Each structure stands twice: as structure tokens, then as C-alpha cells.
Amino acid sequence: MRLVERYVLSYALAIVVSGLLLMVIGIREIEIYYAVYLIEFLVSLELVASFRRSLGLNLRPIIIVFLFGFAYTVAQRILQILS
Amino acid sequence: MLYCDQCGKQIPDSLIKKLGHPESVELRGEPHLTTTAERVAVAPPSRRSSDLASSSAPVAGLGDTTAKSQAGTITRGQEMHHASVDAPPGMLGRQQRILGVSLIAFGVLTAVASTLIGAVNLSGLGLASFLIGLLLVYLHSRPSFGPELVEASLLSSLANVERILRELGPRTKAIYLKTIDRLDVPMVFLPLEDNPAPPSGLNLSGEDRLLVIDSGDSHRAGLLLEAPGASLLALMEKELDLNFIDLGNDDFLNAIKSGMVESLEVAADVKGAFTQDGVSFRIRDGPLRNMARSIARLAPNVASRLGCPICSVAICAAVKAIKRDLILEGATHQAGVHSVTLRFSGGSTDETS
Numbered sequence: 001m002r003l004v005e006r007y008v009l010s011y012a013l014a015i016v017v018s019g020l021l022l023m024v025i026g027i028r029e030i031e032i033y034y035a036v037y038l039i040e041f042l043v044s045l046e047l048v049a050s051f052r053r054s055l056g057l058n059l060r061p062i063i064i065v066f067l068f069g070f071a072y073t074v075a076q077r078i079l080q081i082l083s
Numbered sequence: 084m085l086y087c088d089q090c091g092k093q094i095p096d097s098l099i100k101k102l103g104h105p106e107s108v109e110l111r112g113e114p115h116l117t118t119t120a121e122r123v124a125v126a127p128p129s130r131r132s133s134d135l136a137s138s139s140a141p142v143a144g145l146g147d148t149t150a151k152s153q154a155g156t157i158t159r160g161q162e163m164h165h166a167s168v169d170a171p172p173g174m175l176g177r178q179q180r181i182l183g184v185s186l187i188a189f190g191v192l193t194a195v196a197s198t199l200i201g202a203v204n205l206s207g208l209g210l211a212s213f214l215i216g217l218l219l220v221y222l223h224s225r226p227s228f229g230p231e232l233v234e235a236s237l238l239s240s241l242a243n244v245e246r247i248l249r250e251l252g253p254r255t256k257a258i259y260l261k262t263i264d265r266l267d268v269p270m271v272f273l274p275l276e277d278n279p280a281p282p283s284g285l286n287l288s289g290e291d292r293l294l295v296i297d298s299g300d301s302h303r304a305g306l307l308l309e310a311p312g313a314s315l316l317a318l319m320e321k322e323l324d325l326n327f328i329d330l331g332n333d334d335f336l337n338a339i340k341s342g343m344v345e346s347l348e349v350a351a352d353v354k355g356a357f358t359q360d361g362v363s364f365r366i367r368d369g370p371l372r373n374m375a376r377s378i379a380r381l382a383p384n385v386a387s388r389l390g391c392p393i394c395s396v397a398i399c400a401a402v403k404a405i406k407r408d409l410i411l412e413g414a415t416h417q418a419g420v421h422s423v424t425l426r427f428s429g430g431s432t433d434e435t436s
Contacts, residue, residue: 003345008218015211023204033207037214051345053324062221066214 004055007048014040031073038066179219186216234374237392238381244308244389245382248273251294251306257389258428259310259402259409265326269313269399271389271411274305311385312395315347316403319396322346327403332357335404339397344369349393355401361409361426364397368419379416390414394423401425 015037022033042063049056190213197205258272294306310316319342320326330338336355343350343366352367368375375393379386390398394414402409408428415422 002348004222008215008222011218012215015214016208019207019211022207026204027207028203030203030206030210033210037211041214050323051341052322054322059221062218065217 003048003052007044007055011041011044014044031070031077034070034073038070041066179222183216183219186212186219188216190214190216230370230374233371234377237374238377241311241378241382241385241392244311245385247306248384248388251275255305257411259398259411259425261406261408262328262403265328269310269316269402271308271310271395272305273308273388276304308389310395310399311389311392312397312399315349315392315396316399319343319347319400327400328406330404332405335400338404339364339400342400343393343396347396349396353397355397361412361424362401362405363425364394364401364421364423366393366397366421366423368393368421372419375416375419375421386416387414390423391416391421394421398423398425 018036018040019033022036027033045056045059045063190209190211193209193212194206197203197209255274255276258274260270260272262269292307316327323338323342323346325338327335327338336357339355340353343353349369349371350366351369354365356363371393375391378391385391386394388411389395390411391414394416398409398411409425410428412424412426413422414424
């Protein structure tokens with residue numbers, strides 16, 4: 001199996017398992033799910049990018065999209081607390 | 084006695100013999116090797132050249148010198164191969180995009196439904212589905228090419244090198260020259276003299292010619308070629324974000340394995356052994372096994388005397404890390420396994436094969 005395929009499959013497995021785990025322990029905040037998924041994405045990417053630097057560079061737009069999403073959820077939470 | 088009009092050096096008799104006719108040697112105003120067109124065109128197509136024509140699209144026989152004849156060598160089987168290149172191999176394909184879009188849609192629907200029914204924790208799974216889908220769709224947008232295309236784009240160049248080796252190259256062993264600078268391209272030198280017993284430090288760093296002639300030193304007369312795996316090594320270094328010249332003797336074998344198996348994915352496994360006499364590699368073929376087989380069959384001189392591009396990557400990396408000239412004792416390609424034996428230059432073993 002190719003490196004990219006292994007990366008996608010391992011990431012998919014990781015977030016499905018962690019999502020189910022968070023569900024089981026009763027987490028109801030979507031931003032926690034998002035944060036966990038983002039951390040898993042960055043960690044797995046870092047592991048793969050040590051072998052293939054171009055993959056890390058290619059996935060930069062996805063990282064930016066993910067970080068914007070994370071910033072949005074954090075901003076929403078801050079506004080919720082302030083209000 | 085013939086002398087090069089450009090550099091004034093004497094042309095060795097062995098080279099003149101190899102070219103056949105002294106009058107066919109024309110070095111005035113041409114820094115590279117020149118031979119008469121008739122000599123190439125008149126040569127009857129050998130069995131090997133007809134093999135080239137029948138089994139490889141871009142490679143024509145020795146007698147075929149026109150673009151038209153080359154185009155005519157593309158068989159129906161080759162056309163089918165080229166057509167199949169449009170579909171990226173493995174999971175990356177049209178199905179991947181469909182799967183990605185489906186996962187995005189499922190994720191959005193799950194998130195909306197979970198919000199409507201008040202099951203917030205379900206939206207976590209919806210988000211997971213959305214992210215995986217996004218990744219699949221994005222990765223699909225990157226171009227990916229099949230091994231057939233790599234093979235087809237490589238074989239013509241190697242067939243030309245094969246012709247040069249067959250016409251000019253003596254039966255001496257190739258010497259992979261050490262690189263001094265980080266940006267140096269790994270070069271391989273084929274001495275013209277039989278049994279030249281090259282010195283331990285063959286300094287050809289200033290040379291930028293295919294045919295190196297030095298009347299004063301017979302060790303320095305030969306073909307100077309860019310190593311077949313030099314470009315792959317550059318790509319491997321870029322992907323690994325390292326330069327093999329910075330690595331020590333203990334680290335480079337692991338780096339070669341990581342680079343060839345994980346980064347470039349040109350081999351399934353690489354085993355290397357570093358001894359006092361030299362280095363040996365055993366490389367198990369990966370997705371490019373058909374390419375390696377084709378090279379060994381269609382360009383046997385290149386494969387056995389310079390090493391195929393896959394073997395050559397490992398050799399170039401070793402030369403760069405060890406910082407010594409290495410003589411290629413042998414490169415064999417059998418049953419999906421490349422076996423490469425290298426010896427440090429300056430040893431006592433006979434240099435002819």
C-alpha cells in the first residue's frame with residue numbers, strides 16, 4: 001500500500017476510534033471533537049512528512065482550512081462565554 | 084597520431100580502434116563525441132534492437148533514425164498501456180473522489196440531523212466523516228502517474244546510453260566518482276583502457292564532457308556520464324530533507340532504505356552492508372518491477388555496468404555519504420531482486436570484468 005493511502009487510512013481509523021471514544025465518555029462539545037481530530041491530523045502528518053516532505057507541503061492548504069475551522073470554534077466559544 | 088582540435092590532447096589509439104575508422108573521428112568544434120551518421124545508420128538492426136522496437140514504444144531499432152519510424156514502433160499493447168495511465172493506480176482514482184464527496188455529504192447531513200434531533204455527540208462522527216472526505220477529495224486533485232508512464236519515459240534515454248556503451252564502452256568496470264560539494268551531481272566514469280587500475284582518487288571534478296581524453300594519463304580517458312540514479316537521488320534528498328553528504332557511514336544505509344522504500348516508493352525493501360572492502364546492496368523491487376525487468380532486458384549493458392536507475396540511486400547515495408570513489412563490481416537483476424556489489428577504488432583486484 002502506498003504511503004499516502006496508508007496515511008489516509010490510519011488517520012481515518014484514528015478519528016473514528018477517538019470519535020467513538022469521545023461519544024462513549026459523553027463529550028457533547030463539538031469543539032473538543034474538532035480539537036482532537038486536528039491534533040491527530042497534525043501528528044499523523046508530521047509522522048508521514050518525515051519521509052515525504054512534499055506531502056506536508058501539499059497538505060498545507062488543508063492545514064490552513066482546519067486551523068481556520070478551529071479558530072472559528074474557539075471564537076464561538078469565547079463569544080458564548082462572554083455573552 | 085590524432086589530436087583533439089579543441090583541447091590539443093592526444094586521442095588514445097584504443098578509442099580510434101573502437102570507432103573503427105580514424106577518419107570518422109571529428110572533434111573539431113564539437114566538444115562531445117561525434118561519429119559518422121552512416122556508421123550508425125548502416126549497422127544492421129540486431130536482435131536486441133528488434134526487441135526494443137517490438138516491446139517498447141519510444142525506442143526504435145538502430146537503423147531507425149527518423150521520428151516516423153519511431154512512432155511506427157508503438158504496438159497496440161503499448162497503446163493500451165498508455166491509455167491505462169490516465170487512471171491513477173491503487174486507491175487514488177475516480178472511486179476516491181466519489182468516496183470523498185459521499186463522506187463530505189454524509190458528514191454534513193449527520194451534523195445537521197444531530198443538531199435537529201439534539202444529539203450533539205453524533206455530530207462528532209459527522210465531523211470526522213467530513214474531514215476524511217475533504218482529505219480524500221483534496222488528495223485526489225494531486226496528479227499521480229502509473230509505473231508504465233515512468234517506464235515509457237525512461238526507456239528511450241537508457242536505450243541511447245546502451246548504444247553508446249555498446250559502440251564505445253570497453254569492458255571495464257564503472258567507477259562512481261565521489262562528490263565533493265553538496266550540490267555536485269553524482270557522475271560515473273567508464274575508463275576506455277582495459278585494466279586501467281585507477282588510482283584511489285580519480286579527480287575529474289572539472290570535466291564537463293562526455294568523452295574525456297587525457298594523453299598524459301591513460302586512467303583519465305573514458306566516458307564520463309551522469310549517474311542513471313542522480314536525479315532520483317536529488318528527489319530523494321528533497322523528500323527526506325537531508326543531504327547524504329552530511330551523513331556518516333553508520334547512518335546512510337538507514338537513510339537509503341527510508342528514502343527508497345518510504346519516500347520514493349521505488350523499492351519494497353533495501354538491505355545494505357558496509358564492509359572494509361566496499362558496500363553491497365540487495366534491493367527488492369516494488370511498483371517499478373516491470374521497469375527494472377525491461378531495463379535489464381533492453382539495456383543490459385546499462386543495467387549490469389552502470390546499474391539501473393534504482394540500483395544507481397543507492398550507489399549514488401553511498402558514494403555521497405562515504406565520500407570515496409566506488410567501483411561497481413557487479414549489478415544483477417533477477418526475480419525482482421537487484422544485487423549490487425561495490426568496491427572502494429584503489430584496491431588490488433583486477434579492474435576488468
